[in-house]
Amino acid sequence: MSETPTSIPPPPSKLPPPTGNIITDVIQSALHITDIPCARNSLLGGIASGAGIGVVRGMSAGALVAGNWAIATFMIVSLGSFHLCQKQMEDERKKVTRVIESMPRRVVKQEDEPSGSSNPTAS
Structure with a gap:
């Protein structure tokens, strides 16, 4: 019997994995900035x-x-709107998790008859 997960994991990251070199990691992150939600x-x-x-x-x-x-306004607005957007995405993930967990479990019944048998009502 399979167990249902208690929460939905976040989608996999499209960003390259960190290499340990700060300069390389910053450059790679900057090149892939559009992949960040x-x-x-x-x-x-x-x-x-x-x-x-x-x-x-x-x-x-x-x-x-x-x-x-101008720079201060850019920083405040960018960071604030990024934080709000991430919060909304997290709230949406939690809501989807609650909906999935509250759905009734569906059990698929296996038929006892072989699939090649004829149906008597289909005459």
């Missing part, structure tokens, strides 16, 4: 927010101050 949307939102705040702040302050605001 939520990364693309988070980075695009951060870039748009940072550029917007940088332009607005640049109208009233110098370029260095505007650059600092």
Whole structure:
């Protein structure tokens, strides 16, 4: 009899396995950034927010101050939206696990008759 798992494991990672060399690992991770769930949307939102705040702040302050605001906004928005997206994905995984565990077990009955026998009702 097979036992049902208590939780659904996360999908396998598309990222290359770590090699132990920090420089190589960082470069490989940066090259595969699009394979990380939520990364693309988070980075695009951060870039748009940072550029917007940088332009607005640049109208009233110098370029260095505007650059600092733009970078800070990019970091805050990117990290915040990435965290929220990962949290939503984890909550969805938990919800699917609960639904699967609450489903009634289906037992497949094996027929006693051989498959080659004729059906008397099919005349």
